[in-house]
Amino acid sequence: MDYFFTEEQKMIRDLARQIAEEKIVPVRAELDEKEEFPREIMEVLAQSDMFGIFVPEEYGGLGMGALELCIAVEELSRACLGISTSYAANALGTYPILLFGTEEQKKKYLPDIAAGRKLVAFALTEPNAGSDAAGIQTTAKKEGDYYILNGLKQWITNAGEADIYTVIAITDRAKGARGASAFIVEKGMEGFSFGKKEKKMGIRASVTRELIFENCKVPKENILGREGMGFIVAMRTLDQSRIGVGAQGVGVAQGAFEEALKFAKQRVQFGKPIISFQAVQHILADMAIQIEAARSLVYSVARYIDSGAKDISKVSAMAKVFATDVAMKVTTDAVQVMGGAGYMREYPVEKMMRDAKILQIYEGTNQIQRNIIGQALIKEATKLTG
Amino acid sequence: MRIIVCVKQVPDTAEVKINPETNTLIREGVSSIINPYDMHAIEAGLQLKEKKGGTVTVITMGPPQAEEALREAISMGVDEAVLLTDRAFAGADTLATSRTLAGAIRKLGFDIVICGKQAIDGDTAQVGPEVAEFLGIPHVAYVKKIEEITEEKIVLYRMMEEGYDVVEAPLPLLITVVKELNVPRLPSLKGKMRAKKAEIKRFTHKDIGIEEDRVGLRGSPTQVKNIFAPERKKERKILQGSPEEQVEWLIEELKKLKCI
Numbered sequence: 001m002d003y004f005f006t007e008e009q010k011m012i013r014d015l016a017r018q019i020a021e022e023k024i025v026p027v028r029a030e031l032d033e034k035e036e037f038p039r040e041i042m043e044v045l046a047q048s049d050m051f052g053i054f055v056p057e058e059y060g061g062l063g064m065g066a067l068e069l070c071i072a073v074e075e076l077s078r079a080c081l082g083i084s085t086s087y088a089a090n091a092l093g094t095y096p097i098l099l100f101g102t103e104e105q106k107k108k109y110l111p112d113i114a115a116g117r118k119l120v121a122f123a124l125t126e127p128n129a130g131s132d133a134a135g136i137q138t139t140a141k142k143e144g145d146y147y148i149l150n151g152l153k154q155w156i157t158n159a160g161e162a163d164i165y166t167v168i169a170i171t172d173r174a175k176g177a178r179g180a181s182a183f184i185v186e187k188g189m190e191g192f193s194f195g196k197k198e199k200k201m202g203i204r205a206s207v208t209r210e211l212i213f214e215n216c217k218v219p220k221e222n223i224l225g226r227e228g229m230g231f232i233v234a235m236r237t238l239d240q241s242r243i244g245v246g247a248q249g250v251g252v253a254q255g256a257f258e259e260a261l262k263f264a265k266q267r268v269q270f271g272k273p274i275i276s277f278q279a280v281q282h283i284l285a286d287m288a289i290q291i292e293a294a295r296s297l298v299y300s301v302a303r304y305i306d307s308g309a310k311d312i313s314k315v316s317a318m319a320k321v322f323a324t325d326v327a328m329k330v331t332t333d334a335v336q337v338m339g340g341a342g343y344m345r346e347y348p349v350e351k352m353m354r355d356a357k358i359l360q361i362y363e364g365t366n367q368i369q370r371n372i373i374g375q376a377l378i379k380e381a382t383k384l385t386g
Numbered sequence: 387m388r389i390i391v392c393v394k395q396v397p398d399t400a401e402v403k404i405n406p407e408t409n410t411l412i413r414e415g416v417s418s419i420i421n422p423y424d425m426h427a428i429e430a431g432l433q434l435k436e437k438k439g440g441t442v443t444v445i446t447m448g449p450p451q452a453e454e455a456l457r458e459a460i461s462m463g464v465d466e467a468v469l470l471t472d473r474a475f476a477g478a479d480t481l482a483t484s485r486t487l488a489g490a491i492r493k494l495g496f497d498i499v500i501c502g503k504q505a506i507d508g509d510t511a512q513v514g515p516e517v518a519e520f521l522g523i524p525h526v527a528y529v530k531k532i533e534e535i536t537e538e539k540i541v542l543y544r545m546m547e548e549g550y551d552v553v554e555a556p557l558p559l560l561i562t563v564v565k566e567l568n569v570p571r572l573p574s575l576k577g578k579m580r581a582k583k584a585e586i587k588r589f590t591h592k593d594i595g596i597e598e599d600r601v602g603l604r605g606s607p608t609q610v611k612n613i614f615a616p617e618r619k620k621e622r623k624i625l626q627g628s629p630e631e632q633v634e635w636l637i638e639e640l641k642k643l644k645c646i
Contacts, residue, residue, distance in 0.1 A: 011578050019572060049575035062575060 001292060003299055005071070012053065012068055016075035019044055028080040031205035032351050035197075037161050038083050038205050045087060046116020054091060055098070059110035065306035066240070070247035070298055077251025078258075081355035082205030084251065086119075088244045089157035089206070092363070093120030095237040096166040096182055100225040105184065109164060121162035123153040123211050124234050131368050133168075133234060134177055138213060140169035142227075145220050147171075147183060149213040152195070157362075159209035160194040163187045166237075167211070168230045180230025184222040191216035202354035235313075238364060242316040243305060245363050246298040249323035249356070253291045256334035256352040260284065263338045263347075274337075283337055287330045294323040314376035317369040324359035324366060331356040387440030387537075390496045391431040391464065392487055392517065393424040395448050395455040396507040404615075420455045423502025425570035426563050430500050430532065432463050433568065438535065441465040443494055447475055447486055453586050460581035461573035468494065472590040477603030480512040486601050487513070488520030489594035498540070499560040503528055514562035525560040526553050530567050 005013065023044050031038055045051060054069045055061025062068075069091060076084035094113050097105055112118040129135035138151025149169055156165075165185040172179035185192060195210025224233055261284060264275035274280050301319040305312050331353040335342035342349045360366045397416045405412050420428070431442040444459040446452050447470040456467035470490055478486065491499055499521070504511035511527070518525030530550060531543035537557070544551040545564050573581075591601050599605060623639070625632040640646045 007582070008579070012575060015573060015575060015578065022572070044572060047574060048572055049577075053575070 013071050016072045020075050020079035024079040035204045037207045051116035052114035055114035061114040067302035070302045073244050073247040074251035077248040078255040081252045082203040085203045085206040090120045092241040093122040093166050095240050096224050096233050100233050118163040120164045121158035123156045123167040125155050127154050138169040140171050146217045149216040151213050153211035168234050171227050177231050178228045181227045182224040182230045182233035183218050203358050239313050242320045243302050246319040246323035249327035249359050250295045252356050253327045253330035256331040256349050257287045259349050260334035260337040290326040294326040317372040321366045321369045327356040327359050387438045388497045389431045389442045390491050390499045391427050391444045392501045393446045394421045394505045395452040396421045421505045426567050427500040427502045429568045429570040457581040460584050461577040468587045470589045474591050474598045475602045479606035479608035482601050482605035484513050484516030488517045489596045497558050501562045503562045503564050518560035523558050524555050527562045529561045529563045
C-alpha cells in the first residue's frame, strides 16, 4: 500500500532497506548465536546518517521527526530486531536531552549523537522498579558542584557500549514521584561501572547490562531540566519513543510474513505448494491484514506526534500495544506456516519469534500501556459526564 | 590532493540476459548501475581524501542518463561530478574513450586518477592504462592495496596471478583497482539529499578541446566484425600406461597438434 511518503522519507526507507539487506541479513544469525554487539553495523548506520534523522539540523542532524525514525526502525527490524533495538535505544536515550536539555547540553552532546560518534542509553529500570517506576532506589545527592549517584540500574540496553547515559535517580525521597531527577552520565565518570551482561531469549545482538553507581560524581550542570522533574522527563521520553517500538513490531512482523509467504509458495505437500491450501492461505491473509492495520496505526500516530500534538500518551500506547501484539502473533504464525522448517535455526523465523516477545515487555509492558490508555479514557469520560 | 575517479554506467548484469541467436545483451528493462569495480575506485578516492585532504571528482562519458551514476557517486561523498556527453562521443572504442577522458582530466587537473580495473560490459581493461598514456603519466594496474602515499610518491600492492608486487611510483599517476582493495561504502542520507540537488558539470568535445573526428565512432579504429561467446573445447584425453609409454604418447599428441 502507498502511504504517500515524501521523497526524503522514501530515501530513508530505501537506504535503511539497503543496509538491512546488504549488511544485516548476512550476519544476523551469527550475531544472535554469538550474542555479539553489532559494532560494525552501528558504524554503517552512523556513516549513513541514520543516527541523525530526528536530531535538529542546528546540531548536525537531519531535523526530521517520529515518522522518519519509524520508517528507519521498521526497515531495520524487518531484518534483525536485535540490531534495531540497539539503534532505537539510542533514540530513547537521546530524547531526554532533546526534550529537556539546555542549549549547552544540546550543543555538547547532540552533534556527536547525530553523527553516530557516540551511542546513548536510557536508564530507568532497577531491580525493584520496572513497571512501577516510583520504586526507584538509585539516589543522587548534591554535594558542591556535583551530584553523587549511588545505586544499580538493571536491564539497560546498550549499557557498556554507549558513551552517554540518561539516568533517572531520586534527589528527594520525601517528595515521592516529584523527588526524582534526570542526569546525563558519561562513560568513564568516576564511580560509574557496568555489571553483568544478561543472557536473553531474543534480541541477542543487542547488549543488556547493569549500570553500577558507587559514589559516582556527576557535574551539577548535567542535570536535565530541574531537580524533581525526573519522572516528567522519563514519561515524556517514553511517550515520544514508544511509537518506535510499534515500528519495530511492524518491521519484524513484515520480515516473518515474507519468509512464510516465500516458503508456502515453494513447499510442496500432497503434490501442491502448501500456499494452494485454504488453511494456509487464511493464516497468511490474517497475517497480512494485521500487519497493514498495525502499520497504518503506527504511521498515523507518528504523523500525529510530528504535528506537535501534546496528548500523545494514549495514542502512542495504542500503537505500541497493537503493533507489538501483532508482531508476536504474526511471527508465531510464520513459524506455524513453515512447520518444522520454521522451528529450525536454519530459517530466520524462529529468531524473529524469540525476538518479537520483548516488544510486548520493554518500554512499558503491554499491560502498563493498557493502564495508560485506561487512565486517559477515565479522564475523557469525566469530561463527558462531569 | 586532487583526486579524479573515472566511472562507467553499465547494465546490471545480475539482471541481464543474452540473446542466444545474436549473442548480444538484451538491454530492455535492465537497470543501470555503476560498474562494480568503479565502486571500489570511488571508495579508494574517498579514503585518500579522508587521509590526505583535497577533493574527489568523479567523471564519466556517456549519454545524459549516465548522470544517475554520477549522482550516486555524490551520495557516497564525492565532491563534484563531470559528465562528458556529446553526440560526437557516441560509438567510441577504448582509444577514443581514453582520449576523451584524458582530455577532460587534463582540463580538471589532478594528482591521482583512479579507475576500476575493467568494466563488466566491455571487459577490455584497456581504458585505464590508455588514459595514463594520453596523459603521459605512469600507471599501475590491478591495485589491491595502497600502502603509503605522500605528496611525491605512492606505494602500492599490484595483484599478480600468484601473489603481488610491491610497486613504488611517483605522483601524478593513474591506478586501476581490483575489488580486494576495499569495501565500497553505502550512500548517506545527507549525501543523497546533496546528490539530488547537486549541479553536474557537462563537457562536450569543444569543452575539452578535441576535434570531432578524434572522438566517438569517427575517432575509433576498432571495428567490431562479430560478437560471439568463445566456444569451449571439451575434448580431453587421459594418459595411460607406464611413464615411458605416457611420454611417448604425449610427444605424439603434441606433434599432431603442431605444438612441437
